[in-house]
Amino acid sequence: MIAGAAARVSGFIAHMRRHGFSAGxxxxxxxxxxxxxxxxxxxxxxxxxxxxLLSGNREQWARFDExxxxxxxxxxxxxxAPAQAEAGARNRSPRPKIWDKAxxxxxxxxxxxRAEHSQGNGGGPEGRGTGRLIASRSDALSRTDLRTLITPExxxxxxxxxxxxxxxxxxRLSRRRTPARRGEMIDIRRTIRRNLSRGGEPIELRRKHxxxxxxxxxxxxxxSGSMEVYSRYFINFMRGLIGGRLHADAFLFHTxxxxxxxxxxxxxxxxxxxxxxxxxxxxxxxxxxATALKTFNDRYAKETLDSRSVVIxxxxxxxxxxxxxxxxxxxxxxxxxxxxVWLNPLLGWKGYAPVARAMAVALDYVDCFATAHSLAxxxxxxxxxxxx
Amino acid sequence: MKLDYAxxxxxxxxVGYIADEALAMALCLMIGLGRPLLIEGEAxxxxxxxxxxxxQVLETRLIRLQCYEGLDANxxxxxxNYQRQLLAIRAHERDAMPSEAIERHIFSEEYxxxxxxxxxxxxxxxxxxxxxxxxRADEEFEAFLLEILSxxxxxxxxxxxxxxxxxxxxVLTSNGTRALSDALRRRCLYSYLDFPDERKELVIxxxxxxxxxxxxxxxxxxxxxxxxxxxxxxxxxIAETLDWARALVxxxxxxxxxxxxxxxxxxxxxxxxxxxxxxxxxxxxxRLIGKVG
Numbered sequence: 001m002i003a004g005a006a007a008r009v010s011g012f013i014a015h016m017r018r019h020g021f022s023a024g025x026x027x028x029x030x031x032x033x034x035x036x037x038x039x040x041x042x043x044x045x046x047x048x049x050x051x052x053l054l055s056g057n058r059e060q061w062a063r064f065d066e067x068x069x070x071x072x073x074x075x076x077x078x079x080x081a082p083a084q085a086e087a088g089a090r091n092r093s094p095r096p097k098i099w100d101k102a103x104x105x106x107x108x109x110x111x112x113x114r115a116e117h118s119q120g121n122g123g124g125p126e127g128r129g130t131g132r133l134i135a136s137r138s139d140a141l142s143r144t145d146l147r148t149l150i151t152p153e154x155x156x157x158x159x160x161x162x163x164x165x166x167x168x169x170x171x172r173l174s175r176r177r178t179p180a181r182r183g184e185m186i187d188i189r190r191t192i193r194r195n196l197s198r199g200g201e202p203i204e205l206r207r208k209h210x211x212x213x214x215x216x217x218x219x220x221x222x223x224s225g226s227m228e229v230y231s232r233y234f235i236n237f238m239r240g241l242i243g244g245r246l247h248a249d250a251f252l253f254h255t256x257x258x259x260x261x262x263x264x265x266x267x268x269x270x271x272x273x274x275x276x277x278x279x280x281x282x283x284x285x286x287x288x289x290a291t292a293l294k295t296f297n298d299r300y301a302k303e304t305l306d307s308r309s310v311v312i313x314x315x316x317x318x319x320x321x322x323x324x325x326x327x328x329x330x331x332x333x334x335x336x337x338x339x340x341v342w343l344n345p346l347l348g349w350k351g352y353a354p355v356a357r358a359m360a361v362a363l364d365y366v367d368c369f370a371t372a373h374s375l376a377x378x379x380x381x382x383x384x385x386x387x388x
Numbered sequence: 389m390k391l392d393y394a395x396x397x398x399x400x401x402x403v404g405y406i407a408d409e410a411l412a413m414a415l416c417l418m419i420g421l422g423r424p425l426l427i428e429g430e431a432x433x434x435x436x437x438x439x440x441x442x443x444q445v446l447e448t449r450l451i452r453l454q455c456y457e458g459l460d461a462n463x464x465x466x467x468x469n470y471q472r473q474l475l476a477i478r479a480h481e482r483d484a485m486p487s488e489a490i491e492r493h494i495f496s497e498e499y500x501x502x503x504x505x506x507x508x509x510x511x512x513x514x515x516x517x518x519x520x521x522x523x524r525a526d527e528e529f530e531a532f533l534l535e536i537l538s539x540x541x542x543x544x545x546x547x548x549x550x551x552x553x554x555x556x557x558x559v560l561t562s563n564g565t566r567a568l569s570d571a572l573r574r575r576c577l578y579s580y581l582d583f584p585d586e587r588k589e590l591v592i593x594x595x596x597x598x599x600x601x602x603x604x605x606x607x608x609x610x611x612x613x614x615x616x617x618x619x620x621x622x623x624x625x626i627a628e629t630l631d632w633a634r635a636l637v638x639x640x641x642x643x644x645x646x647x648x649x650x651x652x653x654x655x656x657x658x659x660x661x662x663x664x665x666x667x668x669x670x671x672x673x674x675r676l677i678g679k680v681g
Contacts, residue, residue, distance in 0.1 A: 022574060034391070034417070045391050048413035056573040058428055058564070061580040188470045189462070196491055200477035303567050307457075332621070 006032060015071045016054055019063070023054050043072075158233050159240035161379045183209030216247040216308050218337070220296065222315030224254040224287035230345045230373070234314050237378060239264050241312075249304050253292030259300070289358060290321035293329035297336075305336040314343045314372060317359030326358050330365040339367045343381075347371035391416065396445070405434070405441030406584075406592045414579035415442060424537055424558035426522075426573065429581030432625015434592075435561040439518030442557065449515040451556070453504040455525035461532060465542055467501045495546040509540055509552035517556040523566040530572055537575060584626060586613050592626060593633050600637055607644045608633045610680045615658060620667065624658040632657040645677050 013028045031053055035046065047068055055061040179187055190206035198204075219238050223231045242248045242264045250261045263275040305311070311333060319326060334340050342362060347370065363369060371377045396419075397412035407415070411427075415438070418425040427435050443450035453464060473494040480490045502510065508517040522530065536542065540552035560576060562568060584592060590609045594600065612629040624632075635654045636644065644651050652670055659665045668676075 022570060030421075034421070044409075045393070045413065048393075048410050049391055049417060051410065052414040052417050052425075052577050052579055055578045055580070056570070057578070058580050061578065189468065192468070192470055192473060197487075199481060199487060199490075200474060200494075302565055306566065 005035075009035070012050075012071050013054075016067060019067055021054055021060055022056055027054060158236035158378070161237065161240065161382075165241065165378070165382050177208040178211050180207055180209040180211075183207030185209065213308065214247060215310055215338075216249075216304070216306065217241055218248070218304055218309055218311045219250045220257075220292070220311065220313045220315075221250070221252050222254070222287055222289070222313075223252045224318075226287065226316055226318050227314075227345070230314075234372070235264075249300075251292075251296060251300070253287075253289070253296075255286055255288045255291070257292040257295040286320045287315070287318055288321050289315060289317070289319040290325035290329050293326070293333060297329055297332045301333065301336050305333075307338050309337045310339045310341060311337045312341045312343060314345075316344055316346045317342075317356040317362060319356070319358035321358075323357045323361040327361045327364070330362055334365045340365060341368040341370070342366040343370055343372035345371065345373040347373070399445040400441050401595065403441050403444040404595050405437060406588060406595060407438075407441075408584075408588060411438070411579055411581065414577055418559070418577055419446075419557060421577070422555055424560055424576045425579060426560045426562065426568075426576035427579050427581055428562045428564055430583065430623060430625065431563055432623075432627045433581045433583055434626050435581055436518065436520055438561075439516050439520075439559045442559065443516040446514075446516065446557070448513055448557075449511060450518060451504050451508045451511075451515050452518045452520060454520045455522050455529070457524060457526060459525045459529050462503075464503050464505045464529075466503055466506045466544060468495070468546075469499045469501050473499055497547070500544070500547070505536055506542055506550065508556040509542065509554070510550065511554055511556070514554040515556050517558045519558065519560045521563060522560045522572075523562040523564060523568060527569065530569055534571055534575060583616055583623070586610065589613070589626065589629060593629060596630055597633055597637065600633060601642060604636060604641070604643060605633065607680050608636065611644065611676055612658065614676045614679055615668070618668065618672075620659070620664045621661050622659075622664060624660075628658045628660070644680065648674065648677075651677070 009031055010028045013023050013031070016023050031050060034049055034053065047065070050068065051061065051064045055064055177183075177185065177187075179190060185208050187206040187208040190208075191202050191204070192200065194204055194206055195202050219241055221231065221234050221238060227234075238250050238260075242250050242261060248261070249259075250264050252258045252260050266275065330340070344359065370381055372381070391413070393409065393412040393416040396416050397407055397409070400407045400412065400415075414425055414427075417423075427438065429435055439450055439452065476494050476499070477490055480493065485493075504517070508515055519533070522533070525533075537558060540555055541549055543549045560572075586609055589612065590605060593605045593609055594602075597605070608629060612624060612632070616623050632654060635657050636651075639647075639650050639654060641647055641650055641654075648670065652673055655665070655668060655673065659668060
């Protein structure tokens with residue numbers, strides 16, 4: 001293989017890596033060895049071969065041809081490259097267009113914020129970090145009018161409660177058996193092994209049992225206008241659930257669904273909060289629960305849910321979609337998840353009855369319908385969820 | 389290392405499996421490089437069939453490991469045949485055999501029950517190892533599988549290490565019910581299988597059902613293609629199309645627009661949930677049939 005070709009190929013690998021493919025020197029070597037071994041079979045075959053070698057999932061598989069053309073034939077580089085570079089960047093949810101207006105005013109501040117992200121979770125000079133946070137905080141304040149802005153103590157309390165809650169629903173029985181001294185079943189394999197010295201007479205029995213395995217948790221939080229008063233501390237609550245060591249995922253929804261688990265895992269709570277509040281108040285306004293759930297069912301449910309999943313929906317049930325649509329989506333959701341919990345802050349109000357039509361429909365599918373208007377009511381959930 | 393996939397594609401077609409260029413190339417590379425191939429795609433696009441067809445083409449054994457939650461090493465590698473071991477101990481005690489000899493005897497290969505992974509590496513000629521629906525197994529199993537797939541040797545404490553006699557051709561399939569680890573994805577070649585286009589599906593139907601009337605086959609395929617565009621819970625796959633075609637042939641229907649009742653009744657071959665059946669009532673079916681023409 002001529003040296004020029006090798007350089008071109010490694011350039012191609014670098015190009016793919018920039019666009020989110022996990023390809024490195026090992027892949028370069030592999031590609032070169034594949035190409036070198038055969039007489040050149042034509043561009044179409046090479047494209048297919050490289051597609052198989054370099055793709056790792058469905059998205060990459062779908063994007064490959066475009067990137068291949070961009071590199072080798074110089075087609076659409078200008079359009080493709082910048083757009084894809086943004087999408088390929090990890091740990092950062094793509095920023096919806098709608099934020100741009102809001103962000104414009106604090107362009108410098110958020111630019112600094114992004115610089116901080118790229119340095120890998122903090123590590124930036126103290127002064128810069130603080131300045132940025134003040135900027136975005138006051139910004140969030142001015143735009144959303146969060147009167148019940150949460151105090152640090154309350155936030156900590158919410159997270160602590162969430163942690164306890166997470167512990168309460170952490171385990172479910174697995175199907176895989178492991179050795180245990182007081183297990184309910186006899187482990188023949190170990191019993192035989194153990195009793196060899198006694199001529200195979202099973203005198204000393206070994207046992208096994210079904211261990212408990214962590215429950216997966218998926219939280220869907222309504223961040224619409226009607227929930228605004230509560231969403232702040234629900235977000236802290238979500239952080240507590242997600243931050244624990246269990247498998248968990250989190251989504252915000254209003255008129256559409258946003259995946260926010262990454263933002264919640266942000267080590268610096270304030271940075272995470274800023275990112276979230278940007279996501280949350282960028283939309284505001286109405287709620288389309290059924291549409292949001294449909295997005296979840298179509299796109300995320302298959303991957304995130306299994307028979308050990310508990311789905312928690314936090315919403316007041318004021319929906320602009322039709323109740324029928326909500327029923328359909330809840331039925332789909334219920335089929336995939338192990339348990340469905342609906343937390344409704346309005347339930348804590350005196351004399352509240354679930355008259356919102358969506359709520360009345362939802363009750364048929366929900367395993368646990370509970371209030372969540374105060375920290376105390378969240379704490380009371382622990383017992384409720386432990387029974388699930 | 390050959391990048392020429394056409395011969396393999398032809399061979400596959402001969403045993404009744406129609407593979408597109410991308411898949412044929414992927415299989416070609418898998419055989420050439422000796423790396424596992426991960427195939428993803430919706431249910432019913434023919435992922436499992438690849439393993440069977442490949443084994444037929446390569447004239448080798450197909451060893452299948454169906455994954456499920458809770459699958460563990462015992463079920464995939466080996467197990468001792470305890471009942472036989474117990475009987476052997478009893479029998480040899482009567483012969484006054486020394487206990488060390490008994491132990492050596494009952495932990496010989498004779499008492500070893502081979503499970504798919506061990507079976508796959510102890511074949512004289514490379515078999516096709518089909519690890520079906522890997523996404524159903526838990527993450528721990530995935531890690532364990534990675535180890536086996538890179539070393540191709542298995543250690544049985546009582547026997548020692550068993551090295552592979554031949555490296556199997558490994559095909560993994562996934563429906564995407566769980567995100568697979570990056571480590572597994574990096575180890576494997578990757579191919580995504582989509583629903584076939586009309587032309588390819590027609591070839592498949594005619595290859596699988598040689599007796600079918602050409603016009604009926606075209607109608608069936610066209611209908612299935614249109615149905616996939618409807619908003620369904622479970623999109624019908626190729627297997628469903630084939631079932632339906634078989635049903636229509638069995639019902640002696642020459643053209644799907646002649647007998648609406650029978651066609652409507654036979655739709656249960658394509659639509660597998662109650663909600664989907666309700667979503668395609670007589671009127672919708674008639675509209676689709678009208679488009680099929």
